[in-house]
Amino acid sequence: MNLSLSKLEHIQCPQSLLLVLNETDDAESLLKPLLARMLCDGANKPCGHCKQCHHLANHMHPDVTVVKPEKVGAQIKIDQIRALQKTIYTTPLCATKRMVFITSAHKLNEAASNALLKSIEEPPQNTYFILTTTSMRQISTTLASRCVKFSLAQDELSPRVLEVEVLFRTSIEGINQHQASVCEAVKRFTGFPLDDVLSAIQLYMHKEIKSNSHTMGIFKQSDMLLDIKKKVSENIPLNATLLLESIFIGFVC
Numbered sequence: 001m002n003l004s005l006s007k008l009e010h011i012q013c014p015q016s017l018l019l020v021l022n023e024t025d026d027a028e029s030l031l032k033p034l035l036a037r038m039l040c041d042g043a044n045k046p047c048g049h050c051k052q053c054h055h056l057a058n059h060m061h062p063d064v065t066v067v068k069p070e071k072v073g074a075q076i077k078i079d080q081i082r083a084l085q086k087t088i089y090t091t092p093l094c095a096t097k098r099m100v101f102i103t104s105a106h107k108l109n110e111a112a113s114n115a116l117l118k119s120i121e122e123p124p125q126n127t128y129f130i131l132t133t134t135s136m137r138q139i140s141t142t143l144a145s146r147c148v149k150f151s152l153a154q155d156e157l158s159p160r161v162l163e164v165e166v167l168f169r170t171s172i173e174g175i176n177q178h179q180a181s182v183c184e185a186v187k188r189f190t191g192f193p194l195d196d197v198l199s200a201i202q203l204y205m206h207k208e209i210k211s212n213s214h215t216m217g218i219f220k221q222s223d224m225l226l227d228i229k230k231k232v233s234e235n236i237p238l239n240a241t242l243l244l245e246s247i248f249i250g251f252v253c
Contacts, residue, residue: 013038016120016129018105018147020136020226025152027103027132028066032056035064038128039095052095062093068103076104078111085119088127098127105131106138113140120146136226150222151202164192164200172204175252182252186244194240198229201247221250 013034021027036046036056046053055061065087067080084100092098102108108116120129120143131147133139171185189197205222224247231238 013128013130014148015123015127016131016147018131018133018139018144018149020149020151021132021134022152023134025134028101030152031101031130031132034130035061035099035101038097038099039063041095055094061095061099063095063097064099064101066101066103069107074107075109076102076107076112077109078115081108081112081115081119085115088119088124092126096126098124100127100129102129102131104133105143106133106135108140108143110140113143117143117146136230148223149226151226158196160192161196161199161203164189164197165203168197168200168204172248172251175248182245182248185248186241189240189244194238194243195229195232197240197244198225198232201225221247224250 019027019031021030033046036048036053039052039056039061040046041050041052042048046056048057052061056064065084067076067084069076070080088098088100102116117140123129129147136144136149167188171180171188174180175182175185202222202225205225228238228243
């Protein structure tokens with residue numbers, strides 16, 4: 001299950017965002033609604049009629065910089081990041097914001113990744129970085145830690161994951177309606193594999209984005225969820241009860 005274009009229109013973008021995509025996703029097309037919403041001058045964003053929207057529709061917005069491998073199979077090189085840095089420290093030409101879009105961020109070579117890290121750690125005012133990748137494992141750990149991470153990629157869902165997602169949703173509703181405590185809700189997940197529970201929570205978050213619900217809170221939870229899933233894949237021992245309590249608290253507070 002992927003987030004559709006209409007879902008991305010509702011996202012409130014943090015200053016540095018790392019999106020995990022499927023191999024088949026067209027990153028530039030997928031993120032166009034988000035760019036339009038960020039840059040649009042209209043009251044109802046994106047309006048489709050203002051100068052910013054027209055520039056984006058014509059694929060020629062002067063304040064959107066795209067960095068990607070120069071050819072198939074190539075890396076993103078330090079010279080490309082240096083050229084980017086010269087651009088982002090200048091005043092936007094047309095909009096009030098400058099958007100930097102780095103596709104295939106896992107293709108950054110070590111020097112390029114380190115250079116980009118400096119810009120993300122101390123970003124120019126009103127400059128937003130959106131990185132996409134299909135391989136989190138190849139992203140520098142330090143670079144990833146400086147970004148808010150969100151996964152649009154979704155493995156095929158088993159019936160058990162769908163069942164757990166319903167259970168998670170009803171548990172959140174129960175806590176919000178003061179019908180159950182966090183500890184009581186967590187006990188309902190005893191017996192389910194942690195990986196299935198995490199996949200179910202990820203599914204829940206995707207549905208919340210679709211309904212345009214508290215997207216910044218969802219981003220923060222997704223960031224933590226991806227870190228937990230990485231540890232699970234690396235067989236790092238985790239206390240499932242404490243993890244689930246933290247996740248629940250993040251959603252209900």
